[in-house]
Amino acid sequence: MKGFLLIILLGLVPVIFAQSDVFETDGKGSRDIERGHRIASAPKIIDTIRTSAVPNRPLLQAQQNVSIKSDTIAAATIETEQLLEKYYPFYLKAGMGSTLMPLGELYVNSTRSRSNYYGFHVQHLSFFGDIKNREKQLMAPAGFDKTSLCGTFETFQNKFKLSTNLKFTSHGFHYYGLANPEADKDSIAQRYQLVNAHAEFSTNKSDSGAFNLKTTLDFRYTGTDRPIVDSLSAWRAKEQGFHLNGLGTFRTGSNLIYGNLGLRYNGYTYGISDSVLTYGDSGLVRKNTIIDLNPGIKSLLLNNALLIDAGFRVSIDAATETRAYFFPDVYLQYGLLNQTLVPYIRLGGQVKQGSLSTFYANNYFVLPNLFIQNEVHPYDIQLGIKGVAAKKFSFGLVANFIKENNRAFYVNDTLLSQGNKFTLVYDSLNHTKIEGSFGYQASKKISVDFIARYHSYEMFNEARPWNLPQAEFILNANYNLFDKFLVKAGLNVSLGRYAKVFAAGDGIELLNNQYVYNLGNIVDGNLELEYRYNKRFSGFIQINNIASQRYLRFYQYPVMPISIFGGITVKF
Numbered sequence: 001m002k003g004f005l006l007i008i009l010l011g012l013v014p015v016i017f018a019q020s021d022v023f024e025t026d027g028k029g030s031r032d033i034e035r036g037h038r039i040a041s042a043p044k045i046i047d048t049i050r051t052s053a054v055p056n057r058p059l060l061q062a063q064q065n066v067s068i069k070s071d072t073i074a075a076a077t078i079e080t081e082q083l084l085e086k087y088y089p090f091y092l093k094a095g096m097g098s099t100l101m102p103l104g105e106l107y108v109n110s111t112r113s114r115s116n117y118y119g120f121h122v123q124h125l126s127f128f129g130d131i132k133n134r135e136k137q138l139m140a141p142a143g144f145d146k147t148s149l150c151g152t153f154e155t156f157q158n159k160f161k162l163s164t165n166l167k168f169t170s171h172g173f174h175y176y177g178l179a180n181p182e183a184d185k186d187s188i189a190q191r192y193q194l195v196n197a198h199a200e201f202s203t204n205k206s207d208s209g210a211f212n213l214k215t216t217l218d219f220r221y222t223g224t225d226r227p228i229v230d231s232l233s234a235w236r237a238k239e240q241g242f243h244l245n246g247l248g249t250f251r252t253g254s255n256l257i258y259g260n261l262g263l264r265y266n267g268y269t270y271g272i273s274d275s276v277l278t279y280g281d282s283g284l285v286r287k288n289t290i291i292d293l294n295p296g297i298k299s300l301l302l303n304n305a306l307l308i309d310a311g312f313r314v315s316i317d318a319a320t321e322t323r324a325y326f327f328p329d330v331y332l333q334y335g336l337l338n339q340t341l342v343p344y345i346r347l348g349g350q351v352k353q354g355s356l357s358t359f360y361a362n363n364y365f366v367l368p369n370l371f372i373q374n375e376v377h378p379y380d381i382q383l384g385i386k387g388v389a390a391k392k393f394s395f396g397l398v399a400n401f402i403k404e405n406n407r408a409f410y411v412n413d414t415l416l417s418q419g420n421k422f423t424l425v426y427d428s429l430n431h432t433k434i435e436g437s438f439g440y441q442a443s444k445k446i447s448v449d450f451i452a453r454y455h456s457y458e459m460f461n462e463a464r465p466w467n468l469p470q471a472e473f474i475l476n477a478n479y480n481l482f483d484k485f486l487v488k489a490g491l492n493v494s495l496g497r498y499a500k501v502f503a504a505g506d507g508i509e510l511l512n513n514q515y516v517y518n519l520g521n522i523v524d525g526n527l528e529l530e531y532r533y534n535k536r537f538s539g540f541i542q543i544n545n546i547a548s549q550r551y552l553r554f555y556q557y558p559v560m561p562i563s564i565f566g567g568i569t570v571k572f
Contacts, residue, residue, distance in 0.1 A: 087112055088536065088571035095540070095567020099560055100128040103567065115157065121150040133179060133558045134550050140183035140420070142176035159205065165198040175365055177412075177420035177556035188420065190368075192360060195221040214247040222357040224368045237368035239356045241266035254301070258311075260294035266355045270369040286372050290353055291316040296329060305335045315351040319374050325351055327379075340389065346382035351375070354408065359424070363410050363467075363554060366422045373426060376405040394439040402431040409466040411500045412555055420556060425500070429465065430458040445480040462500070463514040467554060469522075470496025486530040494522040499555035519552045536571045 091107040102124070109119040126145040130138055147170050154163040172191040202214040222239040245262040266288040296311020309331040317323045327349030335342050352375040359366050384398030405428045413423040433455050440448040453472040457465040473493040480486055497519040501508060508517050525546040532538040541564065548562035 086535065090572045092570045092572075093567065095542075095565045097127075098562075098564040101563065101565070102126050103565065115155060117152070117154045117156075119152045121148075121152075123148050127560075129560070130181070131176060131558060131560055132550065134552075137179045138181035139558065140176040140178040140180050140188055141174050141185045143185075144171070144173035146171045160201065160203050163198075163200045165196075167194075167196045169194040169196075171364070173364060175417070175420045177365065177554075178418060191225040192364070193221075193223045193225075194357065195219075209252060210250075212249045212251075214249075216243075216245045218243040220355075220357055222355075222360065235271050237268070237270045237356060239266065239268045241355055241357070254299060254304075256298040258296055258298065260292070262290075262292040262294075264288075264290040264292070264353050266353055266372075268356055268372055284369055284371070286319070288319040288353060288355075288372070288374065290318070290351055290374070292351075294329060302334075305339075307331075307333045307335075313349070317351050317374055317376075325349070325376065325378075327377075341385065341387040343385045344382075345384075346380075348380045349377045350380070352377070359408065363422055365420070365554065365557060366410065366424075367413055367416060369416075370424055372424075373406050373408070375407055378403045378405065392441055394437075394441075396435075396437040398435050400431070400433040400435070402433070404429050404431055407465075409462065409468075409500075410554065411466055412502070414502050422554065425462065425466075427462045428460045432456040446478070448475075448477045450475050463512040463516055464498040464500070466500050467497060467519070469494040484532050486528075486532070488526075488528040488530075490526045492522065492524045497522070499552075501555065517555060519555065522551045522553075523547055523549055524551070538569045539567070540569065541566050 089109045089111055091105075091109075093103070093105040095103040097103065104122075104124045106122050107119065108121075110117055124145070124147045126143075128143050131142045132138055148167060149169075150165070150167040152163075152165045155161070170191065170193055172189065174185060175188040175190065178188070197219040198216070200214070200216045203212045205212055219242045220240070222237070224237045241264075243262065243264045245260065247258065247260045249256055249258045251257075266286070268284070268286040268288070270284040293314045294311060296309060298307070298309040300307055309329075311329040313327040313329045315325045315327070317325065328347050330347045331344065332346075333342050333344035354372045354374050356368065356370060356372065359370060359372075379402070381401040382398055384396065386394075386396040386398075388394050406426050407429060408424045408426055410422040411425050412419045413421045416423075433453060435451065435453045437452075438448075438450045440446075451472070451474040455465075455468065455470050455472075457468070459465060471494070473491070475489075475491040477489045478487070499517045499519050501515045501517050504510070504515060508515050510516070524544075526542070526544050527546060528540060528542045530538055530540040544563045544565070545559065545561060550558045550561060553559055
C-alpha cells in the first residue's frame with residue numbers, strides 16, 4: 001500500500017511543474033510572469049582600489065609623557081607596648097631658700113611589681129628668717145620647722161586589694177603676730193605632733209550580680225607640747241579620732257545598688273578635766289560621735305545618656321546631745337551632644353565633724369584649748385553644667401546654695417593671749433557660691449587651668465564671714481619644652497576679706513556694733529623652673545610671692561615676702 005502511494009506522488013510531480021506559464025486569479029485581470037532561471041556564473045567585482053590579501057596593521061609605538069601627582073600615604077603604624085622607662089627607686093630633693101629655708105625630701109620605693117608596692121617618704125622644711133609687717137616693722141620671732149615621715153604598703157590580688165598608710169608629723173612654730181622683735185621666743189612657741197593612719201580593704205569582682213565590699217579605717221592623733229614657761233605638764237591638748245566606714249555594692253545590669261555605713265569618733269581633752277579654775281585654764285573634755293547611713297541606687301538610662309544616683313543620708317550626732325538628721329542624696333546628669341555637654345543637679349546635706357586637727361590645718365595659730373562643735377548643712381543644692389570642646393578644652397559652671405549652721409570662724413583672742421592667737425566663734429549663714437572653671441590641654445607639653453569663684457554670705461549674728469573671701473581667682477599653667485625645661489606658673493587672688501577685732505583704730509570700721517578690719521587683697525604669684533640634665537639629675541629654681549606682697553593671711557600675721565628656692569633632684 002505504501003509503495004502504491006509513492007508511485008502516485010512521483011507521478012504527480014512532473015504534472016505540477018508542466019502547467020501553463022499563465023496564472024489566473026479571481027481578480028479583474030491577468031499577468032504574465034517570466035519563468036525563473038539561475039545565473040550560471042559568479043558575479044565579477046570591478047574595484048579600482050586593490051587591497052592586499054594579507055592585512056598589514058602594525059601597532060603604533062607612540063609614547064607620551066604623562067605627569068601623575070598623588071598624595072603621599074604615610075606608612076601604617078601598629079601600636080605596640082612601649083618599653084617601660086627605667087625605674088629609679090630612690091629620689092632625693094634638696095634646696096635652700098633665700099630667706100634661710102632649708103628643704104629636703106627623700107623617697108624610697110619598691111621596684112615594679114604586679115602585686116605589691118611599698119614606699120617610704122621623709123620631708124623637712126625650716127625657716128630661720130624674720131618677717132616684717134606692712135609698715136616694715138619686725139614682727140616677733142617667726143621661725144618654724146616641719147618634719148614628716150610616711151610609709152605606704154599596698155597589695156593587689158585577683159579578688160581583693162589591701163593598702164595601708166602611716167604618717168607622723170612634727171610641726172614647731174611661733175605665734176609671731178606681735179610687732180615686737182624682742183618677744184621671748186619660748187613664750188610664743190608651740191609644737192604639734194600628728195599621727196595619721198589609713199587602712200583599706202576592698203574586693204574587685206567585676207561580673208554582674210557580684211557583691212563587692214570596701215572597708216576603710218582612718219585614725220588620727222593630734223597633740224601639743226606644753227609651753228616651756230608653763231609649770232604644769234598636764235596643760236596640753238590631746239585628740240584621738242577614727243573614722244570606720246563600710247561600703248557594699250551590688251551590680252545588676254546597668255544598676256548599682258549600694259549601702260554605706262560609717263562611724264566617726266573624736267575625743268578631745270585639754271588640761272585637767274576636774275579643775276575648778278577659770279574657763280581658760282580649766283580642763284576641757286569633748287567626746288564626739290557621729291553615725292552615718294547612706295543607701296542608694298545608681299542607674300544609667302537612655303543609652304547611658306542619663307545618670308541617676310538616688311539615695312538618702314541619715315546622720316546621728318551624739319556630740320553634746322543626740323540628734324538625728326535626714327538629708328536627701330540625689331544626683332542627676334544628662335549627656336548632650338555625645339556627652340560633650342553635661343548639665344547636672346545635686347541635692348544633699350551633711351554633718352561636718354569639728355576637731356582640733358581640722359582647725360589646726362586651716363589656721364595653726366589657733367589656741368589648743370577650743371570649744372569644739374559640729375557643723376550642720378541642712379541642704380546643699382548644686383546646679384551646674386560641664387563639658388569639653390575640640391578634645392582640648394574643658395569647662396564648667398556651677399552654682400551652690402548652702403545653709404550652714406554652726407559654722408566656725410577664726411577671731412583673734414584677747415583673753416588668753418595678746419591677740420596673737422585665735423579662738424572660734426560660731427554662726428549660721430546662707431552661702432551662695434558661683435564657680436566657673438576652664439581647662440586647656442594642648443598636648444602633654446602645655447596645660448592651663450583657671451578657676452573663678454564668687455561668694456555671697458548672709459550672716460545671722462556676725463557682721464562678716466571672718467577671713468573668708470568674696471571672690472577668688474586661681475590660675476595654673478605648665479609648659480614642657482623638649483622634656484628638658486619645665487615651667488610651672490601659678491597665681492592666687494583673694495578679694496574682700498575681713499577680720500573681727502575688739503578695739504577701734506586706723507582702718508577699722510564699726511558694723512552692727514562690731515569692729516571690722518579690712519584685711520586687703522591677696523595677690524600671690526609663684527614660678528618654678530626645672531632643668532633636666534638627664535633622667536637622673538635635674539636642677540630647679542622656685543620663686544614664691546613674686547610681687548613680694550606683705551599681705552595678711554590672718555589679722556596681725558603678714559606672710560613672708562618674695563623668697564627664692566634653688567636646689568637639685570637626684571634619682572638613683
